[in-house]
Amino acid sequence: MKIAKILVDVPTRQTDRTFDYLVPAELFVECGMRVVVEFGRRKVTGFVVDFVDSTDFSGRLKEISEVIDDKPVLDQEQLKMAQFLAGQYFTFAVTNLWLMLPGMLKGKTEKYLIVHNLTDESLLPLFSEGTLRYDSKTLSATQQKKIRAALARNELEVVYSQSRVITKKYTEIINSKIALDDIPAEIDKLSKQNKYGQLFWQTVLTEGSPLAVKHLTKEIGIPRRVLTKLAQEGSIELSKVEIYRTPLAASPKKKSQLLTHTKEQSAAIKEIAASFDTDQTFLLEGITGSGKTEIYRALSEKVIKSGKKVIILVPEISLTPQMISFFQASFNDRIAVWHSRLSRGEQYDEWRRIKNNEVDLVLGVRSAIFVPLKDLGLIVVDEEHEKSYRQSENPQYDARELAKWRGNYHSCPVIFGSATPTLTSRAKAERQIYRLIRLDKRVNPNGHLPTVQIVDLRDRNNRSSKIFSEDLKRAMLERFERKEQTILFLNRRGYANFLECRNCGYTFNCPNCDVSLTLHLFEHRLSCHYCGYKCAIPMSCPNCHETDLRSFGDGTEKVEEEIKQLNPEITTIRMDRDTTSRKGSYQKIISQFEHHEADILVGTQSVAKGLNFPEVTLVGVLNADISLNRPEFDASEVTFDLLTQVAGRAGRGQTAGKVIIQTYNPNHYAIKEAKDQNYERFFREEMYLRRLHGYLPYYYTIFIKVTSKEEMLALKTALDLQKLLSENKNEQTQILGPAPYYIKRINNEYTYQLALKYKKDEKMKMTLHEIIDQTQSNNKVKINISNVTC
DNA sequence: AGCACGCCGACT
DNA sequence: GTCGGCGTGCTC
Ligand SMILES: [Zn+2]
Ligand SMILES: [Zn+2]
Secondary structure, eight states: OEEEEEEESOOSGGGOSEEEEEEOTTOOOOTTOEEEEEETTEEEEEEEEEEESOOOOOSOOOBEEEEOOSSOSSOHHHHHHHHHHHHHHOOOHHHHHHHTSOGGGOOOEEEEEEESSOOOGGGGGGGTTSEEEOOTTTSOHHHHHHHHHHHHTTSEEEEEEESSOOOOEEEEEEEESSOGGGHHHHHHHSOTTOHHHHHHHHHHHHHOSSEEHHIIIIIIOOOHHHHHHHHHHTSEEEEEEEEOOOOSOSOOOOOOOOOOOOHHHHHHHHHHHTTTTSOOEEEEEEOTTSOHHHHHHHHHHHHHHTTOEEEEEOOGGGOOHHHHHHHHHHHGGGEEEEOTTSOHHHHHHHHHHHHTTOOSEEEESGGGGGOOOSSEEEEEEETTTOGGGBOSSSSOOBHHHHHHHHHHHHTOOEEEEESSOOHHHHHHHHTTSSEEEEEOSOSSTTSOOOEEEEEETTOGGGBSSSSOBHHHHHHHHHHHHTTOEEEEEOSOOSSEEEEEETTTOOBOBOSSSSSBOEEETTTTEEEOTTTOOEEEOOSSOTTTOOOOEEEEEEOHHHHHHHHHHHOTTOOEEEESHHHHOSTTHHHHHHHHHHTTSOSEEEEOHHHHTTOOOTTEEEEEESOTHHHHTSSSTTHHHHHHHHHHHHHHHSOOSSSOOEEEEEESOTTOHHHHHHHTTOHHHHHHHHHHHHHHHTOTTTSEEEEEEEEESSHHHHHHHHHHHHHHHHHTSOTTOEEEEEEEEEEEEETTEEEEEEEEEESSOHHHHHHHHHHHHHHTTSTTEEEEEEEEOO
16 A cells, blocks of 8 residues: 655644555545544544655554545645745744645644433533534543543544535526527517516627626616526526635726836846846845836736746735735736735635636735745745744744745745845845845935934923923924824833832732733723733732822823823824724724824834825824834844834825934934935944844844743753753854843743854754754743744 | 553542 | 542654
8 A cells, every 4th residue: 555654733843753654545645635644542634745655664554544635735845845944943844834724724633522322421511512522621531531431332422523614605607508699589589578588688698698696686687586487497507606705806907007117117127037037036125116016016027928927925014905906907817915814715715716827926915925826937025124024923934035945946036125125135135145226216206205303302402291302292283283194103002011109119010920011091901911911900009008109101092192181182093902903993093094084193113104194294203212222133123124114205295294203312323324214324334233243144043932830940941952052063153041031931931042143053953953852842841943034 | 732551649 | 449630651
């Protein structure tokens, strides 16, 4: 019998390898299909990744129990990509495979128990519905033992089924049984009173067959009973066909306008097109408004004409209806969109359209890098500096790395586009690894650039309140008078992030974490942003019982309150994680603000940046230092990117906008260069510091976080790791730590962190893989690894 | 991750 | 005696 190598869906270090299974002759199995196999004493889902003739397993091989798919759901490239991910990001092979499937196919093989004739009465309540979803976590040990006994007596039966059922959408159609040529004769046979019969055949004559029943009943106005009767008579046939659930708007058939290209655009297109059959990476460094998107479109057109496909990655926030219709205008329904707002059904159907070769271009967010397009001719990563291209949860893959991997696999060019490229990309361009193309001119040179003012928060004379400087306050009130809109950024949600007793100095901290509790006046709670702990706002100090409590660290809620005090007529709208967590609420806030239902939008950077509103003529960054002072090596870069983006966009309409940046560090280079929109100078200054401190792009960094409920165990494990790694690394690699993580205790778990700075050290990476296998065998310690390369 | 096995203290 | 808690080890 044939032998299949199978990755089982048991994501642990110890099972992170293939297991051999026999393929029964009656089963049709191919690589990339999902199967059900017996693993130990239970059944799990597995992926067939290879076939071999012999095994080196000494025991008796089991047979594959069941095949889930009738054709492969993963192709050869995706299987290879999963391997690459495992090596690069220290993740389980099987976890990587799930990453490439649409949500509808992500399911477990679940165990159910069916009752036959249960004699053990104590178990009866569990089986009130006749069956029980077996989950050892929710059943006590005693219950499990009793169930085992009942199974042995054949009073219960085990069945397995898939946790997720695939749904498809169907629509009803009619097929004419009468040939088109014979229809006029058919119409003649009908009596003049048969209004609907006449109408029906006329419609078939002009629009052809088949036709959607819904179209005939809703739009043409033929009653359903007429169609049923025609079907009974045998002159038409009613049937159901599948239709794709599509997120695309019923294409407004807006013809693409022929845009004339600037000299810079034409040159860029020409240069990249000349490299179509290489895997060259291009860095398209272009200021806001220099027309990068049109370059992507024009190149895509060339690629698709030659029979190849395109992936364009954009940040979630840029994937607007305007962006979609821009590409739709050129490529019609041959495009697919891919983002988290798709329903499970829509995503599944987009995935199948891609797999069935019905799509030439995929426009999507990070996870779109995994779509099964064959024959790629171009991959674009727009706004390549965006942090969201790296997934923050496991597996912590980086879509930019994968874009280059796929470019190499298909021998096609990759374009990284940004006004503020990552230091890594820009440095690679400097070393000729990437080809640098700069766009310094705006497509519309008459558009006004906003004026940028930096306000020194240390200047007491220019201070109106804790939050606003006089200048910003005045500017805001002016906009309100003129009925123009304002956006204010503050990277801190809630009312205040610190509550203190003025009498004894007691501070309210989270009982589970080493952080202060954030005050949320809107929902009347103190809450922890790290573990989710919530409690009522205390009226008095638990220590001295005084009631004089005071808050520090103003957040977005407090900003709204101060604006109300300034002028109660100004309406505000808040946009942060608290107001956008509900599905659709984000979209709703945007549309409300677009329709001028509020004068001022107060948002956190991470949620509200990158938005564009034509009536906004003032943008205020309330405290640039919050992002500048974050304890991360790229805090300056992130701040510069944000400020540059803000300063490049405000006031795109007729009037030039104004940007006010409030800071305690007005002379910081990240702030000064952002004001001047001078990326190149920022790049030089930041590179100097990165080199001095040995950070990216001079060194890659692997962060290893060791977490445990027992602090000493976390520390000891981290120390052991440090020792083992230091014996198995090359000279260039440096190990920093272990040190307590910047918040040592989160949710009553303690974290110690190691940082490995390396340039090229395969030995160290190998060792790390091996060590982890051994260390993580007990579940008292969690190890999290992020490999930061971009 | 499950799931079983085996060892040891405690309780009808 | 036997019940149940947890540590250990294996899964083709
Ligand atoms: Zn007190
Ligand atoms: Zn907490």
